[in-house]
Amino acid sequence: MKDAFGTPQSLLVLGGTSEIGLATARRLIARRARTVWLAGRPSRALENAAAELRTLGADVHTVAFDALDPTAHEQVLGKIFAEGDIDMVLLAFGVLGDQANDEAEPLAAVRVAQTNYTGAVSASLVCAGALQAQGHGSIVVLSSVAGERARRANFIYGSSKAGLDAFAQGLGDALHGTGVHVMVVRPGFVRTKMTAGLAEAPLATTPEAVATAIEQGLRRRSETVWVPGALRFVMSALRHVPRPVFRRLPD
Amino acid sequence: MSADTRTAEAAEAAGAVEAAEFVSVTGWGRTAPTTARLLRPRTPGEVAAAVRGWGARGGIARGLGRAYGDAAQNAGGSVLDMTALGRIRTIDAEAGLVVCDAGVSLHRLMEVLLPLGWFVPVTPGTRYVTVGGAIGADIHGKNHHAHGSFSRHVRSLELLTADGEILHVVPGTDLFDATAGGMGLTGVILSATVRLHPVETSLMSVDTERATDLDDLMARLSATDHRYRYSVAWIDLLARGRALGRAVLTRAEHAPLDALPPRARRSRRTPLDFRPGQLPAAPGFVPEGLLGRTTVGLFNELWYRRAPRSRTGELQRISTYFHPLDGVPHWNRIYGRGGFVQYQFVVGYGHEEVLRRIVRRISRRGCPSFLAVLKRFGESDPGWLSFPMPGWTLALDIPAGLPGLAAFLDELDEEVASAGGRVCLAKDSRLRPELLAAMYPRLSEFRSLRAGLDPRGVFTSDLSRRLAL
Numbered sequence: 001m002k003d004a005f006g007t008p009q010s011l012l013v014l015g016g017t018s019e020i021g022l023a024t025a026r027r028l029i030a031r032r033a034r035t036v037w038l039a040g041r042p043s044r045a046l047e048n049a050a051a052e053l054r055t056l057g058a059d060v061h062t063v064a065f066d067a068l069d070p071t072a073h074e075q076v077l078g079k080i081f082a083e084g085d086i087d088m089v090l091l092a093f094g095v096l097g098d099q100a101n102d103e104a105e106p107l108a109a110v111r112v113a114q115t116n117y118t119g120a121v122s123a124s125l126v127c128a129g130a131l132q133a134q135g136h137g138s139i140v141v142l143s144s145v146a147g148e149r150a151r152r153a154n155f156i157y158g159s160s161k162a163g164l165d166a167f168a169q170g171l172g173d174a175l176h177g178t179g180v181h182v183m184v185v186r187p188g189f190v191r192t193k194m195t196a197g198l199a200e201a202p203l204a205t206t207p208e209a210v211a212t213a214i215e216q217g218l219r220r221r222s223e224t225v226w227v228p229g230a231l232r233f234v235m236s237a238l239r240h241v242p243r244p245v246f247r248r249l250p251d
Numbered sequence: 252m253s254a255d256t257r258t259a260e261a262a263e264a265a266g267a268v269e270a271a272e273f274v275s276v277t278g279w280g281r282t283a284p285t286t287a288r289l290l291r292p293r294t295p296g297e298v299a300a301a302v303r304g305w306g307a308r309g310g311i312a313r314g315l316g317r318a319y320g321d322a323a324q325n326a327g328g329s330v331l332d333m334t335a336l337g338r339i340r341t342i343d344a345e346a347g348l349v350v351c352d353a354g355v356s357l358h359r360l361m362e363v364l365l366p367l368g369w370f371v372p373v374t375p376g377t378r379y380v381t382v383g384g385a386i387g388a389d390i391h392g393k394n395h396h397a398h399g400s401f402s403r404h405v406r407s408l409e410l411l412t413a414d415g416e417i418l419h420v421v422p423g424t425d426l427f428d429a430t431a432g433g434m435g436l437t438g439v440i441l442s443a444t445v446r447l448h449p450v451e452t453s454l455m456s457v458d459t460e461r462a463t464d465l466d467d468l469m470a471r472l473s474a475t476d477h478r479y480r481y482s483v484a485w486i487d488l489l490a491r492g493r494a495l496g497r498a499v500l501t502r503a504e505h506a507p508l509d510a511l512p513p514r515a516r517r518s519r520r521t522p523l524d525f526r527p528g529q530l531p532a533a534p535g536f537v538p539e540g541l542l543g544r545t546t547v548g549l550f551n552e553l554w555y556r557r558a559p560r561s562r563t564g565e566l567q568r569i570s571t572y573f574h575p576l577d578g579v580p581h582w583n584r585i586y587g588r589g590g591f592v593q594y595q596f597v598v599g600y601g602h603e604e605v606l607r608r609i610v611r612r613i614s615r616r617g618c619p620s621f622l623a624v625l626k627r628f629g630e631s632d633p634g635w636l637s638f639p640m641p642g643w644t645l646a647l648d649i650p651a652g653l654p655g656l657a658a659f660l661d662e663l664d665e666e667v668a669s670a671g672g673r674v675c676l677a678k679d680s681r682l683r684p685e686l687l688a689a690m691y692p693r694l695s696e697f698r699s700l701r702a703g704l705d706p707r708g709v710f711t712s713d714l715s716r717r718l719a720l
Binding site for chain 1: 273275280282283284285286287308320321325326327328589590592651652656657658680681683684713716717
């Protein structure tokens with residue numbers, strides 16, 4: 001169960017090798033989380049991540065989960081919920097893709113969209129149903145500022161996050177009053193292996209900062225969290241910049 | 252989740268009876284809402300039917316929802332609103348015994364019993380608790396140092412257990428000791444026989460004095476508590492330096508008839524009248540952070556200054572002395588949407604240094620808490636999970652949104668536990684489960700009795716899930 005501060009005791013991370021996901025898990029283990037499920041494609045990295053979290057004192061399980069195989073989601077995730085209540089589901093999987101390459105190779109672009117959007121739609125609906133039956137729980141969806149307004153430089157990734165973001169907001173409205181809380185997290189540029197080698201955007205942040213913002217958002221039962229918080233205002237201004245100007249802004 | 256989610260309260264007001272609706276339920280502190288099917292049985296038969304009919308996620312009985320945390324909520328399962336079982340069955344005005352349904356409130360008992368010259372044996376800071384809740388949480392009041400907790404005055408009770416049987420449970424048995432303070436997890440209490448206290452008037456004779464700091468307060472309480480039936484100290488936790496722990500003590504007895512001035516004795520109001528006043532309810536929306544250091548500090552200053560340095564024999568109404576907050580319906584809303592937590596702990600006599608250290612830490616941190624309360628507990632009660640033990644108990648309300656509060660209270664828990672003390676389960680909403688066994692040494696007996704009595708976990712609450720009770 002979550003406590004009065006919204007801190008979960010059990011946690012399911014979809015995208016079990018995600019740096020933001022693991023930073024969040026570490027932070028929540030330091031508070032109350034004792035059971036952690038790391039879901040991802042079976043790999044040494046996934047097992048290593050689990051081993052590391054175990055050293056912090058949590059009971060950690062790994063489970064094979066593939067965002068690109070939605071037909072299996074019901075079965076894979078159902079098994080986890082059958083083991084006991086999950087207080088919080090963190091949807092942390094996603095790929096950045098390679099914009100230049102993906103524009104030339106439509107199938108690669110489709111994979112980005114399928115992972116980030118279609119896979120998330122299916123996984124979060126399965127989890128939402130299970131949480132609703134529990135009568136409590138949070139779904140925390142990692143969106144991105146890139147989804148707020150698609151930019152020339154990464155509109156394939158951006159559009160997939162835009163779809164995910166809109167979906168998660170709608171899901172939050174649909175679940176309103178059921179005891180299940182949906183929180184959309186919109187980080188800016190996060191320094192991770194996903195962004196390694198890319199030019200850093202202004203207001204760049206870290207996985208740890210995102211984790212802190214998530215913990216705070218849980219306490220406040222927020223519906224939207226920007227990381228860093230200042231991005232809320234930056235993006236609300238950028239949203240209204242005319243297209244011809246927006247197009248010419250530096251990447 | 253936002254404020255317009257239907258609450259258990261609203262459903263009650265709308266008269267949602269059999270319609271087993273899923274509604275959002277929280278404790279009095281309004282944190283951690285979960286949804287449950289709210290059922291409102293009107294007879295013991297309907298309670299039994301409800302218990303038989305609820306599914307894998309179990310259920311829990313709920314009274315008037317004054318437990319601060321998650322003791323009377325059950326995510327995804329059932330919650331039995333017991334307030335429709337509100338009959339007072341028999342009153343033995345000679346022997347001072349009442350037999351009543353579990354859903355009867357202490358308020359109702361006072362209305363009926365005071366004119367007959369009887370008072371409830373124990374009352375907490377609110378009259379709006381049910382008899383079932385009073386036993387389930389084994390509530391204590393300002394007379395614990397002299398008379399123990401509520402269940403000490405219970406002659407017998409009827410308990411509906413997981414297998415659908417109704418048991419007659421009497422003190423001195425394991426089942427009684429597991430049920431008193433058992434947070435509703437042994438079954439549904441249907442009715443109880445409670446021993447009452449005789450009174451000549453419905454007024455209290457109150458002695459008030461001020462203590463200049465914590466040591467002064469503790470000395471005064473230690474030296475003179477035994478002379479009063481009721482004793483409590485309001486303590487200013489925002490005061491610092493030399494004034495750290497300054498307090499206002501209010502100790503009282505039930506006023507005897509001859510203490511009333513002749514004019515009052517001649518008036519049309521009889522000495523046993525019980526007419527608590529009521530102010531308008533707290534508004535539905537209160538901005539977050541209204542109760543900060545400044546506002547609460549100001550309030551505390553005024554509260555301390557306004558109390559007489561020393562006054563004896565002041566006549567106060569029962570509601571004024573025991574239940575000042577009951578005069579403001581929904582006062583829990585003043586903390587805003589984020590709600591609040593109540594932190595109440597006890598540390599045994601001999602551990603005064605721990606109490607001092609905790610008070611210092613709370614003061615240094617500037618927790619905006621008004622109406623923090625310190626009192627002395629007497630003998631431990633028989634309930635296995637009953638909170639009181641001989642020692643000092645401090646209770647304070649803190650807005651849940653205070654930054655860093657979660658970690659801060661965890662640290663206080665460590666101090667309390669290492670001194671052999673404990674926190675109160677009826678008020679808890681955030682204890683680390685690992686500390687529970689240290690705080691409640693009879694926890695394993697409770698767990699094994701429950702495992703035998705209710706192996707499928709028919710009785711389950713958010714509290715029992717959170718702390719693995």
